[in-house]
Amino acid sequence: MANDDGYIYILTNKFVPNIYKIGYTKRSPIERAREISRATGVAGKWEVARDWPVNEAYQTEQYIFAEFKSYRLDKRGEMFDFRGKEVEYVIKKMDNLLLKKQHKLKDYIEKLYKEKLEVQNRDRLAKEVVAEVEKALVTERLDxxxxxxxxxxxxxxxxxxxxxxxxxxxxxxxxxxxxxxxxxxxxxxxxxxxxxxxxxxxxxxxxxxxxxxxxxxxxxxxxxxxxxxxxxxxxxxxSQDIDVLKPIMAKLKIKRVIYIEKTKVSVKADGKTIILSAIYNEKKFNQSYSGDEKSALVEFMIYLKQA
Missing domain, CATH: 1.10.287 (Helix Hairpins)
Structure with missing residues (x-):
């Protein structure tokens, strides 16, 4: 069981009918009932009417307390007066609340998984694009x-x-x-x-x-x-060196074309700004970047592939 897992329980005592104790424990609910029986001055023993194994036990307890606040005897206690309702009524309400909580938890987990998957996909795409850009720059240098x-x-x-x-x-x-x-x-x-x-x-x-x-x-x-x-x-x-020619092209504001995989990218430098344009999936894209050319090309290709 994980550190934040545990049990939600309902305890009953025949000497306090229709008053139920609701809480959570990370140990056995039966042991918790015995502990409470020894600690309180109420006559009779507290017995487990029902328990539920849950994730995020404390947070689930607080969720139950918020839902049952109109039945709570005091703001900090775990005693609830359900106004003459039998324990089966309370158990049924708890079943519904925990099912609802589980759906919320499921949605939250799915959201986290989706976000994690998006990050992984972006990292994978970034690695692929970096390799494509590096290959294109090497090819350009040797052509x-x-x-x-x-x-x-x-x-x-x-x-x-x-x-x-x-x-x-x-x-x-x-x-x-x-x-x-x-x-x-x-x-x-x-x-x-x-x-x-x-x-x-x-x-x-x-x-x-x-x-x-x-x-x-x-x-x-x-x-x-x-x-x-x-x-x-x-x-x-x-010079015959493309890296020497690039600053000259920037000074003269000359566009050049570089092929990254099968995408024709137009590159133009204007001061410290790099202007990139391309037609991708029959759509025209234009973006401006600051910084070095390789980083700009990587960002631009990621942008195209995610558009």
Whole structure:
């Protein structure tokens, strides 16, 4: 018998008719009746009318006390006055209450078992998914064709970004050329028109023209800097290691695709956030995670399989 198991009993005494003692014991109910007979000052012996082996004996006793509270002689005692009812009536009520309690206990045990089973299933699923993700990451790392496509994508986007920046620099240069020659023309016209001979005027004009000229001549340096900045991501300078390429892809916000078992997962990093998307069982899923990529992929695949 487990530590919390025991017996619920009903004791009767012919000297106190229709007053019944109800309680629990972890020993023999007969021994408990003899003990009570010796301890109380009531004439006659207490005898066991009926006992029930139960789980959670103390909790079951409290459950019975709560159900029979209207018959209880005092709030802390175990004596109950059933107002002239025979003990068979009380036994029948106890049978019904304990059956009801057993159903509640059964439901509780089933709930615990279900929760335990869910935890076990999730643990099993997590182990399976971790193995699938690790396999996919190893396969990705060893797929030279896949890595070549990523490298070409990074190269293309870097060159496009380089050309776009150079175009901005050239447009700025054209604007400065216009300002430079416009300033020269306006300065000359004003000097002739107003017959300006002031040294200060020509000195200020020369300074403004020199500044505009220096900006336009520096454009070639700017173009070289743009080329140099993006050249690190040109094909000839890119690593063959996927783990080295991933931060570059994150910086350029390039999506990549990884196959985990038969599921095509799109991966995109945005700062410290990893954005994952996939079509699973004909439904589209998108989720964002923080932390490392492997953990994010595991969580995402568990989410898909439980959806």
């Amino acid at each position: 030279s064709n896949y890595i070549s496509r990523i490298r070409r994508t990074i190269d293309r986007m870097s060159r496009e970004a380089s050309l776009a920046e150079i175009e901005v620099v050239k447009n700025n240069s054209k604007q400065l050329e216009i300002y430079k020659y416009g300033t020269l023309a306006v300065g000359a016209i004003l000097a002739v028109w107003f017959n300006i001979e002031s040294f200060v005027y020509y000195a200020l004009f020369a300074i403004v023209f020199f500044v505009l000229y220096s900006f336009t001549t520096n454009n070639e340096d700017e173009i070289k800097k743009v080329h140099h900045k993006h050249s690190w991501y040109y094909l000839e300078n890119l």
